[in-house]
Amino acid sequence: MESGPAIPAGAEQLTATWIQDALAAGGVADVPAIESIAVEQVGAGVGHVGESVRCRLTYAEDAPGAPATVFVKLHSSHPSTDKLARRVRLYRRECAYYRLLSRRAPIRSPILYYGDYDRRSNRLALVLEDLDGMERVDEIDGASAAQARCAVRAIARFHASSWNRIHEPPYSDIFNSLDPKWRPPVQIIYLMSLRRTFEVFGDHFSGDMRRVTETLGWKAADYMGDLAVGPRSFGHGDYRLDNMFFGPGAGDLAVIDWQVCGGNNPLGDVAYFLGGSLPTELRRSMEREAVAEYREELCRAGVEDFSGEEAWRLYRQNMLVRLLVLVVSAGGLDISNERSVRLLGLGIDRTLAAIEDLGSEEYLPARRRLFGPSWAFSEVSRCAYAGSKRLRRS
Known part of the structure; x- marks a missing residue:
């Protein structure tokens, strides 16, 4: 991947320009200009060690081959969570998995459009395929x-x-x-x-x-x-x-x-x-x-x-x-x-x-x-x- 945009401190810093630059750095071709994004918070529950949002993308022109939405995962701003993540390398592991293994693994995971991890600041940014069209089952209800x-x-x-x-x-x-x-x-x-x-x-x-x-x-x-x-x-x-x-x-x-x-x-x-x-x-x-x-x-x-x-x-x-x-x-x-x-x-x-x-x-x-x-x-x-x-x- 090419050098990409700076990792944002939180989802409030996500912009159309940031998404555009991240997709370009990740090698996503033929994406027209992104005019605006709508950010939705997702991922409340145990084990979400970070901030997860869905970004709905509005393009300047028709974009039949470009993603209509992307899933963005960032590091946590919660002090104790960030401390635990640094101790056991949670963000580093996830970024490495998507970069090194996800495409060859015999189990499906979201397509990685762009990924970056900064070891010094312990900041993470992943831009992933949105799996919103697939079925999710509430863990509280339990699997069939x-x-x-x-x-x-x-x-x-x-x-x-x-x-x-x-x-x-x-x-x-x-x-x-x-x-x-x-x-x-x-x-x-x-x-x-x-x-x-x-x-x-x-x-x-x-x-x-x-x-x-x-x-x-x-x-x-x-x-x-x-x-x-x-x-x-x-x-x-x-x-x-x-x-x-x-x-x-x-x-x-x-x-x-x-x-x-x-x-x-x-x-x-x-x-x-x-x-x-x-x-x-x-x-x-x-x-x-x-x-x-x-x-x-x-x-x-x-x-x-x-x-x-x-x-x-x-x-x-x-x-x-x-x-x-x-x-x-x-x-x-x-x-x-x-x-x-x-x-x-x-x-x-x-x-x-x-x-x-x-x-x-x-x-x-x-x-x-x-x-x-x-x-x-x-x-x-x-x-x-x-x-x-x-x-x-x-």
Whole structure:
């Protein structure tokens, strides 16, 4: 892409000239002069780490081949959200995915017209295809069985394309969530997020589930290490209904919001989707079948030596990933609007039910070698969290 316009500070700085320059820099040919744009805010909910708007374009002349609308995604102006995005490279990842991988990936995402990320300021600007003509399903309502099967098959094909190859470009050029260097920071962020999670959503946790949630806090790094033992693939990371668009044909699915993408345990996306985007009763009735179908789709795409038993074990183990992400979201993202609070609370309910149903507590790591580095970090984390609780009570 050519050098483009400066990244705007917010959507209020978007103009017809900026869109025109961005499209030109992105190589979109034969676009006549844009006279004006109408900007509409979209994207309220949990996990929207940024500002998202739809721009309706008015051209100076007929433009049958030019986009009538574009979707523009910018960085967040919310301080805590921006801080979290910088810490775990959310904007950098998403821009890299669209630039390096989206066009070759076996899962549809919006066409990238223009993308820019500035590392120093942590500012992002993406001009994307508008998928407004496709169907969206409210995550609060939950997916149907047919939609769930469609999503599971699609992510299986996506995972198969990078199966045990995340060390190769372009995957290695984007992000590797399994890199050991990320384990301590994630554990620290999780622990820092527990207080706000319990303050806002404490009534969603039973005594047992509160204990599991706290225990994961000082074992998160070891848990992430356990996930790294086994198959690896490049995953979406936030694979849920709010990030999906369904077309009229069977299997017609497009997925947005690639900020958390990276190399990971492949069953993480499956557990994340089934554990949060389905009503609990539907998840209970079809999850075994869905995991089996996921494995079958992998095999059809060429994956070998991956049994149904291993797929089910990894699904159960990865359900704790949902809990980890929900706590970090509650602690670090802007959840000031009503839908965010409702969606996050419902996600916690669905996730805790899945953890109990599946016995995923079994996969909390056992105590590591006494006085080893892993044991020491876990003990320091546990004591620090216990100390902060005592201080708040005093």
